[in-house]
Amino acid sequence: MPPTIGVLALQGDFHEHAVSLRALGAVAREIRKPEQLAGLDGLIIPGGESTTIARLLLAYDLHAPVRQRGAAGLPIWGTCAGAILLADDVPGLDRPPLGLLPMTVERNAYGRQVDSFETDLKAPALPPTPAGTRPPYHAIFIRAPRIRALRDGVDVLMAYEAEPVAVRYRSLLATTFHPELTPDHRWHRYFLETLVDGGVAGEAAVATEAAGGGAA
Amino acid sequence: MVVETGTQTVKSGLAEMLKGGVIMDVVTASQAVIAQEAGACAVMALERVPSDIRKHGGVARMSDPTKIREIIGAVTIPVMAKVRIGHFVEASILQALGVDYVDESEVLTPADEKLHINKWDFAVPFVCGCRDLGEALRRIAEGAAMIRTKGEAGTGNIVEAVRHMRAVQGAIRALAGMDDEELVNYAKEIGAPVELVRETKRLRRLPVVNFAAGGVATPADAALMMRLGADGVFVGSGIFKSEQPQRMADAIVRATTHYNDDQILAEVSTGLGDAMPGLNLDDLPDSERLAQRGW
Numbered sequence: 001m002p003p004t005i006g007v008l009a010l011q012g013d014f015h016e017h018a019v020s021l022r023a024l025g026a027v028a029r030e031i032r033k034p035e036q037l038a039g040l041d042g043l044i045i046p047g048g049e050s051t052t053i054a055r056l057l058l059a060y061d062l063h064a065p066v067r068q069r070g071a072a073g074l075p076i077w078g079t080c081a082g083a084i085l086l087a088d089d090v091p092g093l094d095r096p097p098l099g100l101l102p103m104t105v106e107r108n109a110y111g112r113q114v115d116s117f118e119t120d121l122k123a124p125a126l127p128p129t130p131a132g133t134r135p136p137y138h139a140i141f142i143r144a145p146r147i148r149a150l151r152d153g154v155d156v157l158m159a160y161e162a163e164p165v166a167v168r169y170r171s172l173l174a175t176t177f178h179p180e181l182t183p184d185h186r187w188h189r190y191f192l193e194t195l196v197d198g199g200v201a202g203e204a205a206v207a208t209e210a211a212g213g214g215a216a
Numbered sequence: 217m218v219v220e221t222g223t224q225t226v227k228s229g230l231a232e233m234l235k236g237g238v239i240m241d242v243v244t245a246s247q248a249v250i251a252q253e254a255g256a257c258a259v260m261a262l263e264r265v266p267s268d269i270r271k272h273g274g275v276a277r278m279s280d281p282t283k284i285r286e287i288i289g290a291v292t293i294p295v296m297a298k299v300r301i302g303h304f305v306e307a308s309i310l311q312a313l314g315v316d317y318v319d320e321s322e323v324l325t326p327a328d329e330k331l332h333i334n335k336w337d338f339a340v341p342f343v344c345g346c347r348d349l350g351e352a353l354r355r356i357a358e359g360a361a362m363i364r365t366k367g368e369a370g371t372g373n374i375v376e377a378v379r380h381m382r383a384v385q386g387a388i389r390a391l392a393g394m395d396d397e398e399l400v401n402y403a404k405e406i407g408a409p410v411e412l413v414r415e416t417k418r419l420r421r422l423p424v425v426n427f428a429a430g431g432v433a434t435p436a437d438a439a440l441m442m443r444l445g446a447d448g449v450f451v452g453s454g455i456f457k458s459e460q461p462q463r464m465a466d467a468i469v470r471a472t473t474h475y476n477d478d479q480i481l482a483e484v485s486t487g488l489g490d491a492m493p494g495l496n497l498d499d500l501p502d503s504e505r506l507a508q509r510g511w
Contacts (some may be wrong), residue, residue, distance in 0.1 A: 052237060
Protein backbone atom coordinates (compact mmCIF):
# COMPACT_ATOMS: atom_id res chain seq x y z
CA MET A 1 0.00 0.00 0.00
CA PRO A 2 1.38 3.46 -0.83
CA PRO A 3 2.30 5.57 2.21
CA THR A 4 -0.03 8.39 3.29
CA ILE A 5 1.92 11.60 3.83
CA GLY A 6 0.35 14.61 5.48
CA VAL A 7 1.24 18.06 4.20
CA LEU A 8 0.62 20.82 6.72
CA ALA A 9 -1.68 23.19 4.78
CA LEU A 10 -1.99 26.19 7.09
CA GLN A 11 -0.13 28.51 4.73
CA GLY A 12 2.63 28.24 2.11
CA ASP A 13 3.37 26.02 -0.88
CA PHE A 14 1.74 22.83 0.44
CA HIS A 15 0.15 22.15 -2.96
CA GLU A 16 3.58 21.76 -4.62
CA HIS A 17 4.64 19.17 -2.01
CA ALA A 18 1.44 17.22 -2.66
CA VAL A 19 2.14 17.25 -6.41
CA SER A 20 5.69 15.92 -5.85
CA LEU A 21 4.46 13.19 -3.47
CA ARG A 22 1.74 12.04 -5.87
CA ALA A 23 4.26 11.94 -8.73
CA LEU A 24 6.12 9.32 -6.65
CA GLY A 25 3.01 7.28 -5.95
CA ALA A 26 2.39 8.39 -2.36
CA VAL A 27 -0.97 9.54 -1.04
CA ALA A 28 -0.88 13.22 0.00
CA ARG A 29 -3.32 14.56 2.59
CA GLU A 30 -3.68 18.27 3.43
CA ILE A 31 -3.62 18.86 7.18
CA ARG A 32 -5.51 21.82 8.67
CA LYS A 33 -7.05 20.26 11.79
CA PRO A 34 -5.71 17.93 14.52
CA GLU A 35 -8.04 15.04 13.63
CA GLN A 36 -6.52 14.89 10.13
CA LEU A 37 -3.20 13.73 11.66
CA ALA A 38 -4.52 10.24 12.39
CA GLY A 39 -2.97 7.35 10.48
CA LEU A 40 -0.16 9.21 8.73
CA ASP A 41 3.07 7.51 7.64
CA GLY A 42 4.88 10.83 7.45
CA LEU A 43 4.36 14.59 7.54
CA ILE A 44 5.78 17.49 5.55
CA ILE A 45 5.87 21.06 6.86
CA PRO A 46 6.13 23.18 3.71
CA GLY A 47 7.74 26.47 2.81
CA GLY A 48 5.80 29.55 3.80
CA GLU A 49 6.20 32.25 6.42
CA SER A 50 7.59 30.75 9.63
CA THR A 51 6.17 33.62 11.71
CA THR A 52 2.71 32.90 10.31
CA ILE A 53 2.83 29.10 10.49
CA ALA A 54 4.19 29.19 14.06
CA ARG A 55 1.15 31.25 15.10
CA LEU A 56 -1.36 29.17 13.19
CA LEU A 57 0.03 25.89 14.61
CA LEU A 58 -0.90 27.19 18.06
CA ALA A 59 -4.14 28.91 17.03
CA TYR A 60 -5.47 25.75 15.33
CA ASP A 61 -4.38 23.40 18.18
CA LEU A 62 -1.86 21.58 15.99
CA HIS A 63 1.37 22.44 17.80
CA ALA A 64 1.13 19.84 20.59
CA PRO A 65 -0.15 16.89 18.49
CA VAL A 66 2.47 17.44 15.76
CA ARG A 67 5.21 17.75 18.36
CA GLN A 68 4.03 14.64 20.15
CA ARG A 69 3.93 12.57 16.94
CA GLY A 70 7.37 13.80 15.90
CA ALA A 71 8.80 12.88 19.30
CA ALA A 72 7.20 9.43 18.99
CA GLY A 73 9.00 8.76 15.71
CA LEU A 74 6.66 9.92 12.95
CA PRO A 75 8.93 10.90 10.02
CA ILE A 76 8.66 14.68 9.52
CA TRP A 77 10.35 16.78 6.83
CA GLY A 78 10.47 20.57 7.04
CA THR A 79 11.44 22.74 4.07
CA CYS A 80 12.56 26.33 4.72
CA ALA A 81 9.85 27.61 7.11
CA GLY A 82 9.26 23.96 8.00
CA ALA A 83 12.94 23.50 8.86
CA ILE A 84 12.74 26.55 11.12
CA LEU A 85 9.73 25.09 12.92
CA LEU A 86 11.42 21.72 13.50
CA ALA A 87 14.40 23.37 15.24
CA ASP A 88 14.73 23.68 19.01
CA ASP A 89 16.43 27.09 18.91
CA VAL A 90 15.24 29.94 16.68
CA PRO A 91 16.47 33.37 17.86
CA GLY A 92 13.79 36.05 17.41
CA LEU A 93 10.85 33.72 16.80
CA ASP A 94 8.28 34.91 19.34
CA ARG A 95 6.30 31.66 19.33
CA PRO A 96 7.79 28.31 20.36
CA PRO A 97 9.04 26.19 17.45
CA LEU A 98 8.24 22.46 17.55
CA GLY A 99 11.65 21.92 19.12
CA LEU A 100 12.16 18.41 17.73
CA LEU A 101 15.52 18.83 15.98
CA PRO A 102 18.55 19.94 18.03
CA MET A 103 19.85 22.83 15.94
CA THR A 104 20.01 26.63 15.95
CA VAL A 105 18.43 28.30 12.92
CA GLU A 106 18.67 31.97 11.99
CA ARG A 107 15.79 33.27 9.89
CA ASN A 108 16.10 35.36 6.70
CA ALA A 109 19.82 34.98 7.19
CA TYR A 110 21.00 35.64 3.63
CA GLY A 111 19.25 39.05 3.50
CA ARG A 112 15.93 40.24 2.09
CA GLN A 113 14.10 38.98 -0.98
CA VAL A 114 16.55 40.58 -3.47
CA ASP A 115 19.22 38.26 -1.97
CA SER A 116 17.22 35.07 -2.62
CA PHE A 117 19.18 32.77 -4.96
CA GLU A 118 19.45 29.45 -6.78
CA THR A 119 22.54 27.30 -7.34
CA ASP A 120 23.76 23.75 -8.09
CA LEU A 121 25.06 21.76 -5.11
CA LYS A 122 26.78 18.38 -4.74
CA ALA A 123 24.33 15.92 -3.24
CA PRO A 124 26.10 12.69 -2.22
CA ALA A 125 23.25 11.69 0.11
CA LEU A 126 20.69 11.47 -2.68
CA PRO A 127 20.08 8.15 -4.45
CA PRO A 128 21.74 7.76 -7.87
CA THR A 129 19.68 8.17 -11.06
CA PRO A 130 18.57 5.00 -12.89
CA ALA A 131 21.64 5.53 -15.11
CA GLY A 132 23.83 5.33 -11.99
CA THR A 133 24.95 8.96 -12.04
CA ARG A 134 24.80 11.51 -9.21
CA PRO A 135 24.08 14.85 -10.89
CA PRO A 136 24.28 18.04 -8.83
CA TYR A 137 21.10 19.20 -7.13
CA HIS A 138 19.63 22.56 -8.18
CA ALA A 139 18.65 24.23 -4.91
CA ILE A 140 16.34 27.26 -4.62
CA PHE A 141 16.78 29.48 -1.55
CA ILE A 142 14.01 32.05 -0.88
CA ARG A 143 14.43 34.38 2.11
CA ALA A 144 16.15 31.29 3.41
CA PRO A 145 17.26 30.51 6.95
CA ARG A 146 20.80 29.41 7.89
CA ILE A 147 21.61 26.54 10.20
CA ARG A 148 24.03 28.13 12.65
CA ALA A 149 24.70 25.23 15.03
CA LEU A 150 24.02 21.48 15.17
CA ARG A 151 23.99 19.40 18.33
CA ASP A 152 24.59 15.70 18.97
CA GLY A 153 23.21 13.18 16.54
CA VAL A 154 22.44 15.49 13.60
CA ASP A 155 23.92 14.43 10.25
CA VAL A 156 24.67 16.88 7.44
CA LEU A 157 23.33 15.61 4.09
CA MET A 158 24.11 18.62 1.89
CA ALA A 159 26.07 21.85 2.30
CA TYR A 160 26.38 25.25 0.63
CA GLU A 161 29.66 27.12 1.19
CA ALA A 162 30.54 24.65 3.95
CA GLU A 163 27.30 25.36 5.85
CA PRO A 164 24.63 22.68 6.29
CA VAL A 165 21.47 23.16 4.17
CA ALA A 166 20.05 19.63 4.52
CA VAL A 167 20.26 17.69 7.80
CA ARG A 168 18.81 14.52 9.28
CA TYR A 169 18.16 13.69 12.92
CA ARG A 170 16.55 10.31 13.65
CA SER A 171 13.24 10.36 11.71
CA LEU A 172 13.43 14.09 10.94
CA LEU A 173 14.67 15.82 7.80
CA ALA A 174 15.23 19.57 7.45
CA THR A 175 16.15 21.43 4.25
CA THR A 176 16.58 25.21 4.06
CA PHE A 177 15.84 25.23 0.30
CA HIS A 178 12.71 24.28 -1.69
CA PRO A 179 12.72 20.85 -3.42
CA GLU A 180 8.96 21.25 -3.97
CA LEU A 181 9.56 24.10 -6.45
CA THR A 182 11.54 21.93 -8.88
CA PRO A 183 10.54 18.96 -11.05
CA ASP A 184 13.52 17.06 -9.55
CA HIS A 185 11.86 14.80 -6.94
CA ARG A 186 15.03 13.25 -5.50
CA TRP A 187 14.59 14.80 -2.05
CA HIS A 188 10.97 13.61 -1.89
CA ARG A 189 12.19 10.16 -2.92
CA TYR A 190 14.85 10.31 -0.20
CA PHE A 191 12.21 11.18 2.41
CA LEU A 192 9.87 8.38 1.30
CA GLU A 193 12.53 5.68 0.84
CA THR A 194 14.90 6.46 3.69
CA LEU A 195 12.70 7.89 6.44
CA VAL A 196 9.17 6.64 5.75
CA ASP A 197 9.93 3.15 4.38
CA GLY A 198 13.42 2.74 5.78
CA GLY A 199 12.83 1.06 9.11
CA VAL A 200 11.66 4.15 10.95
CA ALA A 201 8.31 3.37 12.46
CA GLY A 202 5.26 5.13 11.08
CA GLU A 203 2.58 6.34 13.41
CA ALA A 204 0.60 3.09 13.26
CA ALA A 205 3.64 1.12 14.43
CA VAL A 206 4.38 3.67 17.14
CA ALA A 207 0.82 3.40 18.44
CA THR A 208 1.05 -0.39 18.49
CA GLU A 209 4.30 -0.30 20.46
CA ALA A 210 2.85 2.24 22.87
CA ALA A 211 -0.10 -0.10 23.46
CA GLY A 212 2.45 -2.71 24.49
CA GLY A 213 1.70 -5.31 21.86
CA GLY A 214 2.87 -6.35 18.45
CA ALA A 215 -0.38 -7.93 17.34
CA ALA A 216 -1.59 -6.51 14.06
CA MET B 217 29.60 27.33 -8.74
CA VAL B 218 27.06 29.72 -10.30
CA VAL B 219 24.85 31.54 -7.82
CA GLU B 220 21.97 33.46 -9.39
CA THR B 221 19.81 36.12 -7.70
CA GLY B 222 16.78 38.00 -9.02
CA THR B 223 15.67 35.12 -11.28
CA GLN B 224 12.03 34.56 -12.17
CA THR B 225 12.23 31.35 -10.11
CA VAL B 226 13.11 33.11 -6.87
CA LYS B 227 10.73 36.00 -7.63
CA SER B 228 7.69 33.82 -8.32
CA GLY B 229 8.94 31.42 -5.61
CA LEU B 230 8.36 34.01 -2.88
CA ALA B 231 4.76 34.36 -4.08
CA GLU B 232 4.46 30.55 -3.76
CA MET B 233 5.45 30.91 -0.09
CA LEU B 234 2.64 33.43 0.47
CA LYS B 235 -0.09 31.11 -0.80
CA GLY B 236 -3.00 30.25 1.43
CA GLY B 237 -2.28 33.45 3.31
CA VAL B 238 -3.63 36.95 3.85
CA ILE B 239 -1.68 40.09 2.93
CA MET B 240 -2.91 43.11 4.87
CA ASP B 241 -2.67 46.84 4.12
CA VAL B 242 -1.05 48.73 7.01
CA VAL B 243 -0.23 52.41 7.43
CA THR B 244 1.83 52.27 10.66
CA ALA B 245 4.32 49.96 12.36
CA SER B 246 1.78 49.21 15.11
CA GLN B 247 -0.80 48.11 12.53
CA ALA B 248 1.88 45.92 10.93
CA VAL B 249 2.43 44.23 14.30
CA ILE B 250 -1.33 43.63 14.71
CA ALA B 251 -1.44 42.12 11.22
CA GLN B 252 1.54 39.84 11.93
CA GLU B 253 0.04 38.78 15.28
CA ALA B 254 -3.21 37.83 13.56
CA GLY B 255 -1.31 35.56 11.15
CA ALA B 256 -0.90 37.74 8.04
CA CYS B 257 1.73 36.21 5.72
CA ALA B 258 2.88 39.67 4.52
CA VAL B 259 1.94 43.33 4.88
CA MET B 260 1.46 46.08 2.30
CA ALA B 261 2.98 49.32 3.58
CA LEU B 262 0.94 52.38 2.59
CA GLU B 263 0.46 55.99 3.58
CA ARG B 264 -3.32 55.75 3.32
CA VAL B 265 -5.59 52.75 2.83
CA PRO B 266 -7.58 52.81 -0.43
CA SER B 267 -10.85 54.01 1.18
CA ASP B 268 -8.99 57.08 2.49
CA ILE B 269 -7.30 57.62 -0.88
CA ARG B 270 -10.84 57.76 -2.33
CA LYS B 271 -11.97 60.29 0.27
CA HIS B 272 -8.94 62.57 0.10
CA GLY B 273 -8.59 62.65 -3.67
CA GLY B 274 -5.54 64.35 -5.21
CA VAL B 275 -2.49 62.48 -6.47
CA ALA B 276 -1.69 59.27 -4.58
CA ARG B 277 2.03 58.36 -4.65
CA MET B 278 4.56 55.92 -3.21
CA SER B 279 4.79 56.14 0.61
CA ASP B 280 7.48 58.11 2.43
CA PRO B 281 10.53 55.83 2.96
CA THR B 282 10.48 56.70 6.69
CA LYS B 283 7.19 54.86 7.05
CA ILE B 284 8.33 51.90 4.96
CA ARG B 285 11.55 51.56 7.01
CA GLU B 286 9.54 51.63 10.26
CA ILE B 287 7.28 48.88 9.02
CA ILE B 288 10.21 46.77 7.76
CA GLY B 289 11.79 47.17 11.20
CA ALA B 290 8.63 46.16 13.05
CA VAL B 291 7.87 42.74 11.49
CA THR B 292 9.63 39.59 10.27
CA ILE B 293 7.07 38.72 7.56
CA PRO B 294 7.69 40.10 4.04
CA VAL B 295 6.88 43.77 3.42
CA MET B 296 5.32 44.93 0.15
CA ALA B 297 4.77 48.50 -1.01
CA LYS B 298 2.97 50.21 -3.89
CA VAL B 299 4.27 52.30 -6.78
CA ARG B 300 2.33 54.20 -9.43
CA ILE B 301 1.76 52.40 -12.73
CA GLY B 302 4.77 53.10 -14.98
CA HIS B 303 6.81 54.85 -12.26
CA PHE B 304 10.04 52.88 -12.48
CA VAL B 305 11.94 55.35 -10.28
CA GLU B 306 9.56 54.81 -7.36
CA ALA B 307 10.16 51.09 -7.92
CA SER B 308 13.95 51.56 -7.84
CA ILE B 309 13.60 53.44 -4.56
CA LEU B 310 11.53 50.65 -3.00
CA GLN B 311 14.09 48.09 -4.20
CA ALA B 312 16.87 50.13 -2.57
CA LEU B 313 14.88 50.24 0.69
CA GLY B 314 14.80 46.44 0.82
CA VAL B 315 11.08 46.02 0.17
CA ASP B 316 10.34 42.32 -0.57
CA TYR B 317 7.62 42.82 -3.20
CA VAL B 318 6.55 45.86 -5.27
CA ASP B 319 2.88 46.33 -6.17
CA GLU B 320 2.54 48.33 -9.41
CA SER B 321 -0.90 49.47 -8.41
CA GLU B 322 -3.95 51.13 -9.91
CA VAL B 323 -4.82 52.31 -6.39
CA LEU B 324 -2.18 55.05 -6.79
CA THR B 325 -2.46 57.70 -9.50
CA PRO B 326 -0.86 56.36 -12.70
CA ALA B 327 2.42 57.97 -13.77
CA ASP B 328 2.21 56.63 -17.33
CA GLU B 329 -1.02 56.44 -19.30
CA LYS B 330 0.26 53.89 -21.78
CA LEU B 331 3.13 51.81 -20.42
CA HIS B 332 3.74 49.69 -17.36
CA ILE B 333 7.18 49.21 -15.77
CA ASN B 334 9.55 46.77 -17.48
CA LYS B 335 9.76 44.55 -14.44
CA TRP B 336 12.51 42.31 -15.88
CA ASP B 337 14.94 45.15 -15.08
CA PHE B 338 14.52 44.59 -11.33
CA ALA B 339 15.81 42.04 -8.81
CA VAL B 340 12.81 42.75 -6.56
CA PRO B 341 9.64 40.89 -7.64
CA PHE B 342 6.43 42.67 -8.71
CA VAL B 343 2.74 41.95 -8.22
CA CYS B 344 0.25 43.55 -10.64
CA GLY B 345 -3.53 43.78 -10.87
CA CYS B 346 -5.72 42.33 -13.61
CA ARG B 347 -9.37 42.26 -14.71
CA ASP B 348 -9.10 39.36 -17.15
CA LEU B 349 -6.70 36.79 -18.59
CA GLY B 350 -5.29 39.10 -21.27
CA GLU B 351 -4.33 41.74 -18.73
CA ALA B 352 -2.81 39.13 -16.40
CA LEU B 353 -0.65 37.67 -19.17
CA ARG B 354 0.45 41.13 -20.40
CA ARG B 355 1.72 41.89 -16.90
CA ILE B 356 3.48 38.52 -16.69
CA ALA B 357 5.07 39.24 -20.08
CA GLU B 358 6.41 42.49 -18.59
CA GLY B 359 7.98 40.49 -15.74
CA ALA B 360 5.32 40.39 -13.00
CA ALA B 361 5.99 37.40 -10.70
CA MET B 362 2.57 37.47 -9.03
CA ILE B 363 -0.90 38.55 -10.12
CA ARG B 364 -3.94 39.75 -8.18
CA THR B 365 -7.41 40.69 -9.27
CA LYS B 366 -7.99 44.43 -9.25
CA GLY B 367 -11.47 44.29 -7.78
CA GLU B 368 -12.48 47.78 -6.76
CA ALA B 369 -10.22 48.83 -3.89
CA GLY B 370 -11.54 50.83 -0.96
CA THR B 371 -15.20 49.99 -1.56
CA GLY B 372 -15.70 47.01 0.75
CA ASN B 373 -17.73 45.60 -2.16
CA ILE B 374 -16.62 42.20 -3.44
CA VAL B 375 -18.52 42.30 -6.74
CA GLU B 376 -15.65 43.51 -8.93
CA ALA B 377 -13.13 41.05 -7.46
CA VAL B 378 -15.59 38.25 -8.21
CA ARG B 379 -16.07 39.56 -11.75
CA HIS B 380 -12.31 39.65 -12.35
CA MET B 381 -11.57 36.25 -10.78
CA ARG B 382 -14.39 34.63 -12.75
CA ALA B 383 -13.14 36.27 -15.95
CA VAL B 384 -9.63 34.86 -15.43
CA GLN B 385 -10.70 31.37 -14.33
CA GLY B 386 -13.44 31.13 -16.98
CA ALA B 387 -10.97 32.06 -19.73
CA ILE B 388 -8.49 29.44 -18.47
CA ARG B 389 -11.23 26.78 -18.59
CA ALA B 390 -12.16 27.90 -22.12
CA LEU B 391 -8.52 27.44 -23.25
CA ALA B 392 -8.83 23.71 -22.61
CA GLY B 393 -11.25 23.38 -25.53
CA MET B 394 -9.21 25.35 -28.09
CA ASP B 395 -6.98 23.83 -30.75
CA ASP B 396 -3.67 25.43 -31.78
CA GLU B 397 -5.15 27.62 -34.53
CA GLU B 398 -7.82 28.93 -32.20
CA LEU B 399 -5.23 29.56 -29.51
CA VAL B 400 -3.22 31.87 -31.77
CA ASN B 401 -6.32 33.84 -32.68
CA TYR B 402 -7.44 33.98 -29.04
CA ALA B 403 -4.04 35.33 -27.99
CA LYS B 404 -4.45 38.10 -30.56
CA GLU B 405 -7.97 38.89 -29.34
CA ILE B 406 -7.01 39.21 -25.67
CA GLY B 407 -3.72 41.00 -26.44
CA ALA B 408 -1.47 38.43 -24.78
CA PRO B 409 1.70 36.67 -25.99
CA VAL B 410 0.79 33.32 -27.54
CA GLU B 411 3.58 31.51 -25.63
CA LEU B 412 2.02 32.52 -22.31
CA VAL B 413 -1.45 31.56 -23.54
CA ARG B 414 -0.07 28.10 -24.46
CA GLU B 415 1.64 27.75 -21.09
CA THR B 416 -1.55 28.74 -19.27
CA LYS B 417 -3.47 26.11 -21.22
CA ARG B 418 -0.87 23.46 -20.37
CA LEU B 419 -0.78 24.35 -16.66
CA ARG B 420 -4.56 24.91 -16.47
CA ARG B 421 -3.80 27.92 -14.27
CA LEU B 422 -1.89 31.21 -14.50
CA PRO B 423 1.88 30.65 -14.74
CA VAL B 424 2.31 32.64 -11.49
CA VAL B 425 0.46 32.84 -8.18
CA ASN B 426 -2.89 34.66 -8.36
CA PHE B 427 -4.36 36.39 -5.28
CA ALA B 428 -7.73 38.08 -4.87
CA ALA B 429 -7.83 41.80 -4.06
CA GLY B 430 -10.12 44.80 -4.11
CA GLY B 431 -13.22 44.73 -1.92
CA VAL B 432 -12.61 41.91 0.58
CA ALA B 433 -14.35 43.05 3.79
CA THR B 434 -15.44 39.90 5.66
CA PRO B 435 -14.24 36.33 6.35
CA ALA B 436 -16.96 35.10 3.98
CA ASP B 437 -15.59 37.36 1.21
CA ALA B 438 -12.13 35.85 1.69
CA ALA B 439 -13.47 32.28 1.58
CA LEU B 440 -15.56 33.10 -1.49
CA MET B 441 -12.47 34.25 -3.38
CA MET B 442 -10.53 31.14 -2.30
CA ARG B 443 -13.35 28.91 -3.54
CA LEU B 444 -13.32 30.79 -6.86
CA GLY B 445 -9.67 29.75 -7.26
CA ALA B 446 -7.61 32.48 -5.59
CA ASP B 447 -4.26 31.35 -4.15
CA GLY B 448 -4.60 33.83 -1.27
CA VAL B 449 -6.16 37.16 -0.38
CA PHE B 450 -5.17 40.82 -0.08
CA VAL B 451 -7.24 42.82 2.40
CA GLY B 452 -6.94 46.58 2.10
CA SER B 453 -9.28 48.82 4.02
CA GLY B 454 -11.29 45.82 5.26
CA ILE B 455 -9.26 45.28 8.45
CA PHE B 456 -8.35 48.65 9.88
CA LYS B 457 -11.58 50.36 8.77
CA SER B 458 -13.68 47.73 10.57
CA GLU B 459 -15.01 48.14 14.11
CA GLN B 460 -12.65 45.54 15.65
CA PRO B 461 -9.51 45.28 13.49
CA GLN B 462 -7.79 42.59 15.58
CA ARG B 463 -10.76 40.25 15.54
CA MET B 464 -11.48 40.92 11.88
CA ALA B 465 -7.83 40.21 10.96
CA ASP B 466 -7.84 36.96 12.93
CA ALA B 467 -11.18 35.89 11.43
CA ILE B 468 -10.14 36.59 7.83
CA VAL B 469 -6.92 34.58 8.32
CA ARG B 470 -8.90 31.62 9.68
CA ALA B 471 -11.45 31.87 6.88
CA THR B 472 -8.66 31.84 4.29
CA THR B 473 -7.06 28.67 5.73
CA HIS B 474 -10.38 26.90 6.30
CA TYR B 475 -12.22 28.25 3.24
CA ASN B 476 -13.90 24.90 2.59
CA ASP B 477 -15.02 24.29 6.19
CA ASP B 478 -18.52 25.76 6.65
CA GLN B 479 -18.54 25.08 10.41
CA ILE B 480 -15.38 27.10 10.97
CA LEU B 481 -16.60 29.85 8.60
CA ALA B 482 -19.79 30.15 10.66
CA GLU B 483 -17.79 30.40 13.89
CA VAL B 484 -15.34 33.03 12.66
CA SER B 485 -18.08 35.14 11.07
CA THR B 486 -19.87 35.50 14.41
CA GLY B 487 -19.87 38.70 16.45
CA LEU B 488 -17.26 40.66 14.50
CA GLY B 489 -19.02 44.01 14.84
CA ASP B 490 -19.37 46.28 11.83
CA ALA B 491 -17.31 45.55 8.74
CA MET B 492 -15.98 48.58 6.89
CA PRO B 493 -18.74 50.77 5.43
CA GLY B 494 -19.27 49.69 1.82
CA LEU B 495 -19.86 51.57 -1.41
CA ASN B 496 -22.50 50.61 -3.95
CA LEU B 497 -20.70 50.52 -7.28
CA ASP B 498 -23.74 51.83 -9.16
CA ASP B 499 -23.15 55.10 -7.30
CA LEU B 500 -19.49 55.24 -8.33
CA PRO B 501 -18.80 57.36 -11.42
CA ASP B 502 -16.39 55.95 -14.00
CA SER B 503 -13.81 58.59 -13.10
CA GLU B 504 -13.57 57.10 -9.58
CA ARG B 505 -13.24 53.47 -10.67
CA LEU B 506 -9.63 52.53 -9.93
CA ALA B 507 -9.77 49.21 -11.81
CA GLN B 508 -9.95 51.08 -15.11
CA ARG B 509 -6.40 52.30 -14.59
CA GLY B 510 -3.82 50.06 -16.27
CA TRP B 511 -3.59 49.00 -19.90
